[in-house]
Amino acid sequence: MQTGTAIDVRNIAKSFGEFRAVDDLTFQVFNGEIFALLGPNGAGKSTTIRMILDILKPDRGSIAVFGAPLSEAAKNRIGYLPEERGLYRSVPVVEMMVYLAQLKGMAAGDARKRALALLERLELAEFAKKKVSELSKGMQQKVQFAVTVLHEPSLIIIDEPFSGLDPVNTLIITELLLDFKKRGGAVVMSTHEMSKIEEIADRLLMIYRGQGRLYGAVDSVRQQYALNAVVVEGAGDWARLPGVARIDAAENGRRGTLLHLQPGVRSDDILEAIAHDDTLTLKRFELAVPRLNDIFIQVVEGEKSNA
Amino acid sequence: MPKWWLVAKREFLYNLRRPAFLFASFVMPFLLALVLFIVFSLIANTFTAEVTDPIGYVDLSGVLADGVEKPDNFAAYLDAERAETALQDGTLRAYFLLADDYLTTGDVTLYRNGDLSPAAENMIEDFLLANLAASTGDDAGALLISDPVDMQVRALDSGRTLEPEGVIGLFLTPFVFMMVFLITVSSTSSYLMSGVVEEKSNRIMEILVTSITPFQMLAGKIIGLGALGLIQVGVWLILGALVINFGAGSEGILSGVTIPADVVVTALVFFVLNYFLTATIMAGIGAVTGSEQESRAIAGIFSFVTAVPFFFIFSFFTDPNGPIPVFMTLFPFTSPMVVILRSAFTTIPPLELIAAFVILVITTVVVMWIAARVFRLSLLMYGKRPSLRGLFRALRSGTRMGTTATGDAS
Structure with missing residues (x-):
C-alpha cells in the first residue's frame, strides 16, 4: 500500500459574484483511502472538485496534488468521473476508451488491452464495438467509470458513481473501487448515498454552505454523534430495567426501542440486566450509533435553525 | 506522442469517415468532372465534328466558279429549282444561294431541311471565305483574311505575356480556386x-479539459481538420488538372489552357491563411455558444462577410484596381477571396499583395490568441452564453470564466 498525501487543500475560498461557494476549506486526502465528500445540493462540493482539478482557480488558499500544484503531467495520474456524464456517442466504445486513455498518456496498445479487460470485468465485453449511443443508461454509466480508471491513475475523483446503477452493477463498481484502494490509490467520492459511505469510505468531509462541518474517519464522526443509548428489539417492559432513564421509539422510523441510559451506566450493564430478567425476550441489541444520514439531517437542520 | 497530435489524428480520421465528407470530397468532384466532361465533349463535337451532310449551292454571282476546291459533301447546282427539288427529295440536307449581286451585298440565302449543325454552317462560311480570299490573287492577304487575329496581350504592370489560349485559363483558374476554397474552408471549419x-x-468537455490544455485541443482540431481540407483541395486540384489536361489535348474550348503558376501559389498561401482564420473563429463561436443552432446563426455572419466581394463583382470587371477592390484586398476578412478573384482581372501590384499578406497574418495571429482564450474561458459554461463584458474582463485577466457548481456563468 502506498502512503502519503494525494491531495492537500489549505484554506481555499471561491466566490461567484456575491455568492460565496467555498469558504475557507481545509482537508487532506491520503493514498490508499476512500474519502467521501458529502453535503446538500449547492454546498460547494463540485466547485471544490473543480478547483482540485484546476478547472476553476480558487480566490485564495492553496491546493497541492501529489505534493505540488497541479501540473499537466500530474493530470495524467488523475481519473475524473464528473457529475455531468459525457461520452462520444457516435463512436465504438473501445475506440473512445482508447482515445481518452491516450490523452492521459497511455500507449494505444496498452490502452486497448486494458479497455477490453475492464469491459470484460464490467460484463460489457460484447458491446466493445457498439456505438455508445446504442448502450443503455446503466451500461453507459459503467463505461464512464471504466474511462475513469482505464489509464491506471493514482487518484480518482468520482461524482455520484452509483447513480443509475442496479444493485448488481453497484456491487461491481464497489469491488473495483475497493480494489483500486487496496492497490494504494486515493479515491475522492462525492455522493448523497450515505449507506455507501458507511460501507466503503474511510474518512469524510461534510460541506455545508461552502464550509467544512464534519471531517475525519467515518467511524469517529459517527461516534461523535453517538448517544448514551442502546436500541433493543424484542418483547417485555424495558422501562423496568435499572439504569434506563427514558424510552423512545427508535429514530427515523426504524424498528426497535431506544433506551436512553442514565449517566455512568454503560451498554454492557444493560445487556447484563436483560440477560438476568426472565420477563424480557431479546431479538436484537445494538449501540445507538447514529446513521450518517441522521447526522447529515441533524447538521443541516441545526444550521438552518441557527441561521 | 504529443496530445495535440492525438486530437488532430482523431479529428482527421473521425471526419474522414463522415458520409457528408466522403460525398463532398470524392463523389461531388467526380460528378462535376463527369458533367464538365460531357458538356465539353458535346461543345467540342458541335464545333469540330466532321460534317457529312450533303450540302448544295447555287452560285449566281460566279464567285465560286473556278475558286477553291469544294468539300466532298458539297454539290453545285445550276439553278434554284434543281437544288430545291434535291432538297425536297432528300438528296440534299441544305443548299445555299449566292445572289448575282453577292459581291456587293454579301447576300447568301440558306435553305435547309430541319436543323443544320454549327459545324456545317462553319464549313459553308470557311468555303466562302477561302473562295473570296482566292479571288484577291494575293496569297498573304488570303491567309490574313482567313485568320485575321493573332493577339498577344502584355500586361504593363507585370510584364506577363498571355497567349490567346491562356486567357481562358487565367480567368477560369481563380474562379475555380475560389469556389473550391470556399467549399473546403466552410465545410471543414463547420465540422470543427x-x-x-x-x-x-x-x-x-469536462473530461477533456482535465486531460489536455484548451490550446492543445484547439491546435489539434485546427490541424487535423486542416489536413482534411487539404485532401479535399487535393482531390479538386487533381480532377481539375485531369479535366484541363483532357481539354488541352482536345480541340475544345479548353485547348491550350494552362494554369498560371503564380496564381496557384498565391491562391494556396491565402487559402491556408484563410482556413486558419475561419477555423479559429468557428472554434471560438462553437465554444461560446455551445448550441448547433446558435453557432450556425453567428457563423452565418462571418460567411456573409466572406461573400461580400461577390456583391461588388461589377467593380472587379470595370475597375479591378479601383478603391473597392483594393480595400477588399487589404481587409483581412475578405482578402483571401478577393486576392484570388482580382487576379482573374488584373495583376495585383506586389506591394499590395505583400501588404494584404502581412495584414492577414497579423489578424490571424491576433484572432487565434483571442479565440484560444475565449475557447478556454467558455468550455465549461453550459446553457448560458458569457456576456461580452464578462469575456472582455476574462480576456484581460487571462483567467477562466467563473462557473457555478452547475456550470452556469457567474
Whole structure:
C-alpha cells in the first residue's frame, strides 16, 4: 500500500459574484483511502472538485496534488468521473476508451488491452464495438467509470458513481473501487448515498454552505454523534430495567426501542440486566450509533435553525 | 506522442469517415468532372465534328466558279429549282444561294431541311471565305483574311505575356480556386464548430479539459481538420488538372489552357491563411455558444462577410484596381477571396499583395490568441452564453470564466 498525501487543500475560498461557494476549506486526502465528500445540493462540493482539478482557480488558499500544484503531467495520474456524464456517442466504445486513455498518456496498445479487460470485468465485453449511443443508461454509466480508471491513475475523483446503477452493477463498481484502494490509490467520492459511505469510505468531509462541518474517519464522526443509548428489539417492559432513564421509539422510523441510559451506566450493564430478567425476550441489541444520514439531517437542520 | 497530435489524428480520421465528407470530397468532384466532361465533349463535337451532310449551292454571282476546291459533301447546282427539288427529295440536307449581286451585298440565302449543325454552317462560311480570299490573287492577304487575329496581350504592370489560349485559363483558374476554397474552408471549419458544440453539449468537455490544455485541443482540431481540407483541395486540384489536361489535348474550348503558376501559389498561401482564420473563429463561436443552432446563426455572419466581394463583382470587371477592390484586398476578412478573384482581372501590384499578406497574418495571429482564450474561458459554461463584458474582463485577466457548481456563468 502506498502512503502519503494525494491531495492537500489549505484554506481555499471561491466566490461567484456575491455568492460565496467555498469558504475557507481545509482537508487532506491520503493514498490508499476512500474519502467521501458529502453535503446538500449547492454546498460547494463540485466547485471544490473543480478547483482540485484546476478547472476553476480558487480566490485564495492553496491546493497541492501529489505534493505540488497541479501540473499537466500530474493530470495524467488523475481519473475524473464528473457529475455531468459525457461520452462520444457516435463512436465504438473501445475506440473512445482508447482515445481518452491516450490523452492521459497511455500507449494505444496498452490502452486497448486494458479497455477490453475492464469491459470484460464490467460484463460489457460484447458491446466493445457498439456505438455508445446504442448502450443503455446503466451500461453507459459503467463505461464512464471504466474511462475513469482505464489509464491506471493514482487518484480518482468520482461524482455520484452509483447513480443509475442496479444493485448488481453497484456491487461491481464497489469491488473495483475497493480494489483500486487496496492497490494504494486515493479515491475522492462525492455522493448523497450515505449507506455507501458507511460501507466503503474511510474518512469524510461534510460541506455545508461552502464550509467544512464534519471531517475525519467515518467511524469517529459517527461516534461523535453517538448517544448514551442502546436500541433493543424484542418483547417485555424495558422501562423496568435499572439504569434506563427514558424510552423512545427508535429514530427515523426504524424498528426497535431506544433506551436512553442514565449517566455512568454503560451498554454492557444493560445487556447484563436483560440477560438476568426472565420477563424480557431479546431479538436484537445494538449501540445507538447514529446513521450518517441522521447526522447529515441533524447538521443541516441545526444550521438552518441557527441561521 | 504529443496530445495535440492525438486530437488532430482523431479529428482527421473521425471526419474522414463522415458520409457528408466522403460525398463532398470524392463523389461531388467526380460528378462535376463527369458533367464538365460531357458538356465539353458535346461543345467540342458541335464545333469540330466532321460534317457529312450533303450540302448544295447555287452560285449566281460566279464567285465560286473556278475558286477553291469544294468539300466532298458539297454539290453545285445550276439553278434554284434543281437544288430545291434535291432538297425536297432528300438528296440534299441544305443548299445555299449566292445572289448575282453577292459581291456587293454579301447576300447568301440558306435553305435547309430541319436543323443544320454549327459545324456545317462553319464549313459553308470557311468555303466562302477561302473562295473570296482566292479571288484577291494575293496569297498573304488570303491567309490574313482567313485568320485575321493573332493577339498577344502584355500586361504593363507585370510584364506577363498571355497567349490567346491562356486567357481562358487565367480567368477560369481563380474562379475555380475560389469556389473550391470556399467549399473546403466552410465545410471543414463547420465540422470543427459542430465538433466543439458536440463535446460541449454532451459534457465530455469536462473530461477533456482535465486531460489536455484548451490550446492543445484547439491546435489539434485546427490541424487535423486542416489536413482534411487539404485532401479535399487535393482531390479538386487533381480532377481539375485531369479535366484541363483532357481539354488541352482536345480541340475544345479548353485547348491550350494552362494554369498560371503564380496564381496557384498565391491562391494556396491565402487559402491556408484563410482556413486558419475561419477555423479559429468557428472554434471560438462553437465554444461560446455551445448550441448547433446558435453557432450556425453567428457563423452565418462571418460567411456573409466572406461573400461580400461577390456583391461588388461589377467593380472587379470595370475597375479591378479601383478603391473597392483594393480595400477588399487589404481587409483581412475578405482578402483571401478577393486576392484570388482580382487576379482573374488584373495583376495585383506586389506591394499590395505583400501588404494584404502581412495584414492577414497579423489578424490571424491576433484572432487565434483571442479565440484560444475565449475557447478556454467558455468550455465549461453550459446553457448560458458569457456576456461580452464578462469575456472582455476574462480576456484581460487571462483567467477562466467563473462557473457555478452547475456550470452556469457567474
